Each structure stands twice: as C-alpha cells, then as structure tokens.
Amino acid sequence: MPGKVPVRAGGDGTLPVPGWDDNYIWTGFIPFEKLPMVFNPTQGFIVTANNPQVRAQDYPYFLGLDQDRGQRAERITEMIQNNPDKISIDDMVAIQTDNQELGGLEIISNLSNITFDKPEVAAARDRMINWDGEMYLDRPEAALFAFYWSHLLAGTFHDQLPLDLYPYGNHFDLDIITSLEAKPNDLWWDDITTPDIKENRDVIIKKAFEQAYAEGVAKLGTDFGKWRWGDIHQITFRNATLGKSGIGFIENIFNRGPFPVNGSETVVQKTCWNVNEDYSAKCIPALRQILDLGNLGSSRMIHSVGQSGHPMHPHYDDFIILWRNFQYHPSNWERLVVETSNPDTLVLLPGK
Numbered sequence: 328m329p330g331k332v333p334v335r336a337g338g339d340g341t342l343p344v345p346g347w348d349d350n351y352i353w354t355g356f357i358p359f360e361k362l363p364m365v366f367n368p369t370q371g372f373i374v375t376a377n378n379p380q381v382r383a384q385d386y387p388y389f390l391g392l393d394q395d396r397g398q399r400a401e402r403i404t405e406m407i408q409n410n411p412d413k414i415s416i417d418d419m420v421a422i423q424t425d426n427q428e429l430g431g432l433e434i435i436s437n438l439s440n441i442t443f444d445k446p447e448v449a450a451a452r453d454r455m456i457n458w459d460g461e462m463y464l465d466r467p468e469a470a471l472f473a474f475y476w477s478h479l480l481a482g483t484f485h486d487q488l489p490l491d492l493y494p495y496g497n498h499f500d501l502d503i504i505t506s507l508e509a510k511p512n513d514l515w516w517d518d519i520t521t522p523d524i525k526e527n528r529d530v531i532i533k534k535a536f537e538q539a540y541a542e543g544v545a546k547l548g549t550d551f552g553k554w555r556w557g558d559i560h561q562i563t564f565r566n567a568t569l570g571k572s573g574i575g576f577i578e579n580i581f582n583r584g585p586f587p588v589n590g591s592e593t594v595v596q597k598t599c600w601n602v603n604e605d606y607s608a609k610c611i612p613a614l615r616q617i618l619d620l621g622n623l624g625s626s627r628m629i630h631s632v633g634q635s636g637h638p639m640h641p642h643y644d645d646f647i648i649l650w651r652n653f654q655y656h657p658s659n660w661e662r663l664v665v666e667t668s669n670p671d672t673l674v675l676l677p678g679k
Contacts, residue, residue, distance in 0.1 A: 328364070328380060332357045332390060339389045357388045372407055372414075376400040376595065396498040398429045398593045416625060419617045424653040425595040430501035431472050432460040434479070437508050441533045448540045451551050462591040464557025470547060471554065473591070474539035477602040479504065482531045482538075486519050496602035498593045557587025559606040560598070564632050564647070583632070583644045586651060615655065624664065627655035642671075 333353040338344045344351040363380045365373060376399035381390070406422050407414060439456045443449040451471060458468040480494050483504065494500040507513050511528035518526045547554040563584035565571055570581040588608050590598030599610040616628040631650045635642040649656070659665045 328362050329359070332362070332388065334388065339392075341392060361388070363390075374400050374403045374407070376403060395593075396502050398498060398501065399595050399597065402427055402429050402595050416617055416619060416627065420627070420653065420655065422595060423612070423615050423617070424589075426462045426589050426591070428460045428462050428469075428472065428591055428594050430498065430505070430593045431462075431476070431591070432458075433505050434476065434501065434508070435472065437528070437532055438536060441529060441536070443533070443537070445537075447549075447551070448537055451540055452536065454551070462556060462589060462594055464555060464560065464587045464589045466556050467551055467554035469556035469591070470559060471539060471543055471551070473556065473560070473600070473606055474542045475536055478535035478538040478542070479532065480602055482518070482535045483507070483515055487515065493603050496592055496600070501593060555587070557589070560588060560590075560600060560608060561585035562588045562598070562608040562611055564644070566638075581638050583647060586647065588651060615650075616658075617655070618658075623658070624660040626658035626660070628658050629655045 333340070334355050334357060336352050336354050337350045363386070376397075377395035378397040378400040379390070379394045383390075402425060403422055406418075406425065410418055435455050435458065438452050441452070443452060455468055455471060455475075458472070462469045462472075476496055480496060480500060484494055488494075494503070507515055508528060513528070516526055516528045516531050518524070518531070543551070543554055547558060561584065563582060563586075565578075566581035569577055572578060585607070588598055588611070590596045590608070590611075592599055597610070597612060598608040600606050600608055611631060614628070614630045617626060619625045629650050630646055633640075633642045633644045633646050637643055646656075659668055
C-alpha cells in the first residue's frame with residue numbers, strides 16, 4: 328500500500344479536533360518499509376476489494392475504519408480457487424461482473440424455520456431459500472431480498488435508534504445481522520413499542536418477510552415470477568452541473584436514464600443502494616479494466632457513459648448499453664491497430 332498515511336499525536340482522524348492544539352498534529356507518516364505489503368504469496372494471487380489488508384490488532388498504525396468487511400474479496404477468492412485452469416481474460420470479466428450476494432445468502436438461511444400462513448408468501452419463501460444469491464436485474468428473488476433486507480433492518484433497529492442512526496444496509500449491517508441471528512433472544516430483536524410483548528428473532532423475521540412480500544406486490548404486482556430487480560434498482564447518469572439544475576428540460580438534455588442495473592451493495596459488481604430511501608443505485612463501478620501484461624493489445628476496458636462531454640455528440644452516451652451488458656472495448660495498443668480501427672481524429676489548428 329504505497330500511499331502516505333499520517334501518524335497523529337492524538338486522535339485518529341475520524342472526528343474533528345482542535346487544529347490549533349499541538350496534541351493533535353501530524354508527527355509524520357507511516358514509514359514506507361512498514362506499510363502493509365505482500366510479495367509472491369504462496370496462494371499465487373493477491374485479492375483486494377476495499378477490504379482491510381491487515382488485522383487492526385496485529386498492526387501498530389491506524390489505517391481507517393471504513394473498509395469493506397470482506398464479502399466481495401471472499402467471493403473473488405472463491406472464484407479464483409474454483410477455477411481449475413490459469414486465469415484468463417474471460418475469467419477476469421466474470422469476476423469483475425459477478426453479482427452473487429454472499430451476505431444475503433447468510434441472511435435468508437433462517438427463513439427455512441419460519442411458518443407462513445398465506446400460501447403465496449410461503450411459496451415465495453421456498454424460492455428464496457433455494458436462491459443462488461445472484462442480484463441480476465431480471466431476478467424476482469433479488470427484488471424480494473432487497474425488500475426483505477429493508478424490512479428486516481427496520482424491524483430490528485428502528486424502534487431503538489434515532490432516525491439519523493438508522494442502518495442503511497451496507498456490509499457492516501450484514502455482519503451485525505448475521506451475528507444477531509445467532510442470538511435468537513437478543514434484546515435487539517424485541518420491539519420496544521410493544522411493551523406487553525417480547526419479540527424474538529423469528530417473530531421479527533416472519534414479520535419482515537411478510538412486509539417485504541406485501542411491498543413487492545404493491546410495487547411489482549401479484550405474480551412473483553414477474554418481479555424484476557431492475558424495475559426498482561436503476562441508475563440515472565446525472566451531469567454534475569446542469570444535470571442537477573432542477574429545470575426539467577435542461578436536465579433532460581444532459582442526463583441519461585434511468586436504466587435498470589444488476590448488482591447490490593456487497594457484491595463484486597457493486598451498485599450501492601440505501602434501505603432508507605428508494606432502491607435506486609447510488610454508486611456503480613464506473614470503470615472496468617483488465618490488463619494483459621503479456622500482450623497489452625488484448626487488454627480490455629469500458630466505462631459507464633461515453634468519451635465526449637458534449638450531450639449532442641454520439642459518443643456522449645454510447646458506452647451505457649455496453650457497460651450495462653458487461654461488454655468491453657479492446658484497448659488498442661499497437662499504432663497500426665489504432666490507425667486501422669476506423670478511429671475518429673481530432674485535428675487542432677492554430678487560429679489566424
């Protein structure tokens with residue numbers, strides 16, 4: 328990890344401190360030779376997906392608190408280890424565009440022990456417990472998981488936390504719920520708004536799933552098989568200036584979307600969403616790139632919108648469909664290949 332990381336006399340940088348007080352000044356940076364590193368690991372590969380690269384208790388310096396909890400790195404490692412051959416360009420495409428929700432599969436496992444009165448809810452539960460965890464835009468199970476995850480967090484925490492501390496459904500929350508589900512009578516499960524009743528895990532799980540199914544019916548219809556995650560999980564590409572003007576016809580010129588998208592909060596192909604808002608994507612993997620250091624000409628890349636910043640230009644938005652469909656452009660490396668691939672050429676001439 329080659330970046331400069333400050334060493335502080337006091338505090339850890341997570342909260343404001345009095346800048347005039349020398350007790351909180353930076354005393355230097357973590358020495359380069361003591362930064363986390365790995366060289367030729369025995370497993371033959373290195374995986375990083377915003378997850379901590381060292382255990383905090385085993386490392387003398389503070390590196391931050393907001394790292395990914397590791398589900399995405401776990402999935403990447405699993406895909407590499409399950410591949411019997413050397414990793415190819417196509418294998419890397421599959422890894423970069425993977426949508427399996429490992430954390431979600433843990434969360435739904437406890438549904439198998441719950442009895443539901445309505446047959447349509449029980450049937451949806453049966454499909455969920457056999458779900459493969461894929462958050463594809465055309466999957467009804469992906470939509471139901473999102474509804475369930477939202478109501479499970481609300482039913483567990485909203486009665487005991489102020490509004491500004493409501494969990495929003497990220498990787499930390501997955502870890503917390505996974506831990507709590509192993510404690511069926513933990514106090515967090517009890518709904519303090521019903522003082523005469525002491526709820527446990529299974530009561531909250533049942534209620535959350537029933538509420539999730541009801542929300543799905545209200546939003547997507549009574550036929551569960553026709554639900555689509557992409558009908559609620561969508562991305563709008565907004566221009567950073569005029570695209571947020573609040574003037575409809577101007578925004579329509581500069582913005583593109585909404586478009587249904589695959590993905591979720593803790594999958595490799597991460598598309599964030601907040602359980603306290605709608606289900607739209609708040610962040611995306613805007614750039615995907617695969618470099619072949621043995622033959623740079625076979626490298627591939629794609630980004631999410633287009634090469635031009637001019638909204639009337641054909642290259643303003645011509646990458647969107649390719650990006651959504653997990654397709655890539657070749658990274659032409661040799662000059663001859665570039666010149667024979669029908670390029671557009673921009674010629675700049677001095678003014679007279």
